[in-house]
Amino acid sequence: MDTQTAQARLLDAAEELFYGRGIQAVGMDDIRSASGVSLKRLYQLYPSKESLVDAYLRRRDVRWRQSLESHADAQAAPLERILAVFDWLSGWFGEADFRGCGFINAYGELGATSPAVAEVARAHKDAFRRYLGRLVAAAGGEAWLADQLTLLAEGAMTTAAICGSSEPARQARDAARTLLEAAGLK
Incomplete structure (x- = not known):
């Protein structure tokens, strides 16, 4: 082989x-x-197992972000791209094998003892936040809005994993729409 x-x-x-x-x-x-x-x-x-974990997380990061970005970037309007992030999350949360965010899970298990896992998890979260920042900027919004949208998405991931429902994605999408409107983006 x-x-x-x-x-x-x-x-x-x-x-x-x-x-x-x-x-x-x-x-x-x-x-x-x-x-x-x-x-x-x-x-x-x-x-080592740590090198396998590192490779697994790095590959997961690429696949996860490519899938999300492909879905959101397919939307024509900048605001719809932002909301499409939450639609994509809803689909992911509804998958039969959904267990939450693999990076949050890995960090929870090993972040305190494995600098490599902590670094990969931080890099993944930073890349996600930067992507939302690009979407917000394209819609004419300010950086603070991307930070708040990131927190909504991250909270939805954790809540969905705990409650076993895709409903947190819809709730986060509704909250995101409210934030966008409050920021003057419609």
Whole structure:
């Protein structure tokens, strides 16, 4: 099996298991079994569990942001792009395997003991906030509005994970519309 295929299989298994069960609950042998990649090859590609976690989170970041941005950027009007972020969140929250934000989860599990996990989680959240900042700027809004919209989205992620419902996305979307109107953006 070539390196690219082995990495993809390992990262697919890591994503399913780490996101589904939690990072600390999953051992490298679990990843080996789920991926079909030998333990020797796994450790050749990812010399430690931390390096595998780092690769899993970095790939998840790219995929998550690409999916979100593709959905929101497809909207014609700047304000609709902002609200589409919350529509995308609603769809994500409604997925059968939704367990909340993988970065919040990873940070909660390992952020205090793993500087690498803390850094990846912060980078993901910063990138999300910057994206909302670009959307707000395109709509003629000020930076403070992006900060508040980010908090609405982040709160919706956590609430949806805890309550097992996509309803927090709708509530956050309604609050976002109110903020946009209060900021004079209609």
